[in-house]
Amino acid sequence: MQIYKVGGAVRDRLLGKPVTDIDWVVVGATTEEMLAQGFRPVGADFPVFLHPKTGEEYALARTERKSGRGYGGFTFHASPEVTLEEDLIRRDLTINAMAEDDGQNLTDPYNGQRDLEGRILRHVSPAFAEDPLRVLRVARFAARYAALGFTVAPETLELMRTLSESGELEALTAERSWKEISRALMEEQPQVFIQVLRDCGALKVLMPEVDALFGVPQPEAHHPEIDSGIHTLSVLEQSALHRQPLTVRWACLLHDLGKGLTPQEEWPRHIAHEHTGLKLIKAVNERFKAPKECQELALLVGQYHTHGHRALELKATTLLELLQSFDVYRRPQRFEEFIAACEMDARGRKGLEQRSYPQADYLRGAATVARSVAVQPLLEKGFKGPELGEALKRERLKALKAYKEAAAS
Template sequence: MQIFKVGGAVRDRLLGRPVSDIDWLVVGATVEQMLELGYRPVGDDFPVFLHPQTGEEYALARTERKSGQGYGGFTFHASPEVSIEEDLIRRDLTINAMAEDAQGQLFDPYGGQRDLAARLLRHVSPAFAEDPLRVLRVARFAARYAPLGFSVAAETLALMRQLSESGELQALTAERSWKEISRALLEPRPDVFIQVLRDCGALASLLPEVDALFGVPQTATHHPEIDTGVHLLMVLQQCALHDQPLTVRWACLLHDLGKGTTLACEWPRHIAHEVRGLKLIRAVNARCKAPKDCQELALLVGEYHTHGHRALELKASTLFELLQRFDVYRRPQRFEEFLQACEMDARGRLGFEQRDYPQAAYLQAAMQAARAVAVQPLLEQGLTGAALGEALNRARLQALTQFRQSQRQAQANATH
C-alpha cells in the first residue's frame, strides 16, 4: 500500500504557488484494508475515504471507461492492481497528472514538469475527448494561469473543438456547468476563459447569446475598441483587476446581450438594447441555474447600466424611479454592486481604463439623500398605509430634487 499526493497540490508546489487542498491517492489497497485502518467511506461511484484524524479525502487508485454520454457517463474500476501510472493517465492535463510519495519523490509519467516549464495546458491522453466537462475545466485553468504565461496546446484545443462539435456539451448538467463557469469568472483572467471557449467553439454551444456579441460593431466615439465582444472581454478584465464579486462579474458578462440582436442595417447604433437584452439574460440565467442574487443583478444591470452612465443628466423623478427599482432602502448593497458593474463597463473600453467614473459617487450620494428621509415625522402626522407610502415617496422625491439642485450649483461654482 502506497500513498501519494496528486493533482493540484503537486502542480502548485512546483509552480511556487500556495497549496490549499491536497488530494491523496492510495495505490495497492482494498476497501476492507481502508476500513480496518479507520478510514470512513464517502464515495458513491468509486471508493473515497476520509482520514480518521485529518478528515482529508483519500481515493483508491482507479481506471475509468466511457459508458454513456456526458460528464457522468463513465464506469470506474478500483482495485489493488491499478498502478499509479494507470490512475494518472485518466486525468485531464499533464500538469495535473503528477504524483509525489511520502519521501518527496516525483512521479511524472506524462511530462507534466515539461509542460509546466513550457507553460502549456496539454491533455494526457486521447481519452480527454470522452469528458465534455474538460472543455470548461481547461478554459478555467487557462483563466487561472494566463498571468503566468500559460496557453492551451494546439492539439488540446483541437480535441476541445472536437468535443464542442460532437454535441456532448449539451449533456452537461446546469449544476456542473455553473460550478465551472462561476469559478472561472472569479479567476485572474475571466476574459481568457471566454476567449478559449470561443476559440474551440464551445461558447456558441454553451452561451450562444454571448458568442453573438463578437463581430458586432459599436460607435467608435464611445467604444474605440469597436467590437462588442472585445468590449466584453475588456470589461471582464476590469472586473478581475478591481476584485469584483461573482454577482458583478456575472452581470458584466451579460449586460450587453441585447446588442447581439441589433439588425446589421442599424449598426453601429444599438437603440433599446437594454430592454431587448432582458429576454436573453433571463434565458441564460435559467439555463445556467445561476443563484438568485446573480440573476437579479444581471437583469438590473442589463436594463439600467446606461442610466448609470448618464447619472449626471437624470431628472430627479428618474433618479427616484431608479432608486425605487433597486429598493435601496432595504437593499443598498445591491445598488452598490450595480454601480461597480457600471464602472467596470465604463472602464472596459480602449483608452478609458484609467478614466474616473464620477457617476458612482453621484448616485451613491443620491441614494444617501433618499435614504435619509425620516419616516417618523410622517407617522407623527397620523399617516398610515397607502397615505404614508405616498407621503414618503413625495418626501424622497423632494430630497432628490434638492440634492440635484445642490449638485448642479456646486458644479456651476466649480467652473467659475
C-alpha cells in the same frame, strides 16, 4: 499500500504557488483495508475515503471507461492491481497528472513538469475527449494561469473543438456547468476563460448569446474598441482587476446581450438594447441555474446600466425610480454592486481603463439622500397605508431635487 499526493497540490508546489487542497491516491489497497485503518467512505460512484484525523480525501487508484453521455457517463474500476501510472493517465492535463510520495519524489510519466516549464496546458491522452466537462476545466485553468504565460496546446484545443461539435456539451448538467463557470469567473483573468471557450467553439454551444456579440460594432466615439464581444471581455477583465464579487462579474458578462439582437442595418447604434437583452439574460440565468442574487443583479444591470452612465443627467423622478427599482432602502448592497458593474462597463473600453467615474459617488449620494428621509414625521401627520407611501415618495423626490441642484452648483 502506497500513498501519493496527486494533481493540483503537486502542480502548485512546483509552480511556487500556495497549496490549498490536497488530493491523495492510494495504490495497492482494498476498501476493506482502508476501513480497517479508520478511513470513512464517501461517495457511491467510486471508492473515496476521508482520513480519520485530517478529513482529507484519499481515493483508491482507479481506471475508468466511457459508458454513456456527459460528465457522469463513466464506469470506474478500482483494485489493488491498478498502478499509479494507470490512475494518472485518466486525468485531464499533464500538469495535473503528476504524483509525489512522502519524500517529494516525483512520478511524472506524462511529462507534466516539462509542460509546466513550457507553460503549456496539454491533455494527457485521447481519453480527454470522453469528458465534456474538461472543455470548461481547461478554459478555467487557462484563466487561472494566463498571467504566468500558459496557453492551450493546439492539439488540445483541437480536441476541445471536437468535443464542442459532438453534442456532448449539451449533456452537462446546469449544476456542473455553473460550478466551473462560477469558479472561472473568479479566476485572475476570467476573460481568458470566455476567449478559450470561443476559440474551441464551446461558447457558441454554451452561451450563444455571448458568442453573438463578437463582430457586432458599437459607436467608436463611446467604444474605441468597437467590437461588442471585445468590450465584454474588457469589462470582465476590469471586474477581476478591481476584485469584484461573482455577482458583479456575472452581470458584467451579460450586461450587453441585447446588442447581439440589433439588426445589421441599425449598426453601430443599439437603441433600447437594455430592454431587448433582458430575455437573453433571463435565458442564460435559467440555463445554468445561477444563484438568485446573480440572476437579479444581471437583469438589473442589463436594464439600467445606461442609467448609471447618465446618472448626472437624470431627472429627479427618473433617479427616484432607479433607486426604487433596486430597493435601496432594504438592499443597499445590491445598489452598490450595480454601481460597481457600471464602473467596470465604463472602464472596459480601449484607452479609457483609467478614467474617473464620477457617476459612482453621485449615485451613492443620491441613495443616501433618499434613505435619509424620515418616516416618523409623516406618521405624526397622520399618514398611513398607501397614502404614507405616496407622501414618502414625495419627500424623497423633494430631497433628490435639492441634491441635484446642490450637485450642479
